[in-house]
Amino acid sequence: PLNRFQLRTPGFVMRFIGGALRRNPPPFVIGLLNGLMIICGPLQAMYIMAAGTGSPVEGAKMLFVFGLGTLPLMMGFGFLASALSSQFAPKLVRASGAIVVVLGLIMLQRGYVMLNSGTDLHAAMGHTLPVEAPGARMVHTTLAGPGPVAERPEIQAGVPVQWMLMGDGLAACGGRIQVPGLNQTFDIQPGMVTLEFTPAQPGPLRWHCAAGDIEGEFLVKAAVPAKPEIPMAAKIRE
Known part of the structure; x- marks a missing residue:
């Protein structure tokens, strides 16, 4: 036809x-x-x-x-x-x-x-893409192949992070990604993976694949102090 x-x-x-x-x-x-x-x-x-x-x-x-x-x-x-x-x-x-x-x-x-x-x-085949949770920071990283990742996303201490990984380099990670600063190891699979963690301390947060061929880091900013609430009586006097 x-x-x-x-x-x-x-x-x-x-x-x-x-x-x-x-x-x-x-x-x-x-x-x-x-x-x-x-x-x-x-x-x-x-x-x-x-x-x-x-x-x-x-x-x-x-x-x-x-x-x-x-x-x-x-x-x-x-x-x-x-x-x-x-x-x-x-x-x-x-x-x-x-x-x-x-x-x-x-x-x-x-x-x-x-x-x-x-x-x-993925959506057409019935797989849903991750949706950013309220109050969380979503970060996308594409792993193209061996070597350091140029992207250095900024995240905030104390704020949950949803880390979405994709790219052909996932297959070369040996099935795991390690984040020594968090003392955590994540199991991954080729395709598209979403990992969740919450950084605690400001500063560089390095990560690398289990095979060591791919590595990168986040830049963790200090937590923003919450503004003190003004008592209702003070607001009325103003």
């Missing part, structure tokens, strides 16, 4: 491509179209990053390295497709389409989480 919904290439584009193919070798034209006209999310993101360098030389270096990184996969896929028989080629195309759909859903999930919209694939 999806074959009926096809977007046709505009006529002037087809005429331009036909003229270019007659004047130049086909591989050159195909490579030019791959770089300029194919709508590829990672490729467009690299274009933006290259433009953000503000230097044609640095931008060209970045795209060159990106091209070298994708070359083995592209060549391997092309070799595999040419080696398969005509019977398996349609199955390979269908499998590729399914993989693209799955990757698209994963990217949507990560985008919704980064936007903190409260609606993502």
Whole structure:
């Protein structure tokens, strides 16, 4: 049924491509179209990053390295497709389409989480996102991989904290996160985890994964003293 919904290439584009193919070798034209006209999310993101360098030389270096990184996969896929028989080629195309759909859903999930919209694939599957409790401070930390986490959230002594962890780095934490300053160890699982604790003392509060590859810290501020209540009689005299 999806074959009926096809977007046709505009006529002037087809005429331009036909003229270019007659004047130049086909591989050159195909490579030019791959770089300029194919709508590829990672490729467009690299274009933006290259433009953000503000230097044609640095931008060209970045795209060159990106091209070298994708070359083995592209060549391997092309070799595999040419080696398969005509019977398996349609199955390979269908499998590729399914993989693209799955990757698209994963990217949507990560985008919704980064936007903190409260609606993502977890909610669609019946899992609810944590809701900030009254009087608590909610902190989000994304663990991208090994190394120190640059984020240094500020929290307040005596105020409960709901710490939501997400990212691919959770799988590399060895199943536990340790907070020596609280003398606590939290069990975690890959995906999205919410931990709760209450800091007592102001100052740096360090944490690290059980494997030691990922670490970070909170900056605990001193508790704000409560304002003394003015007696009712004093208010009346005023």
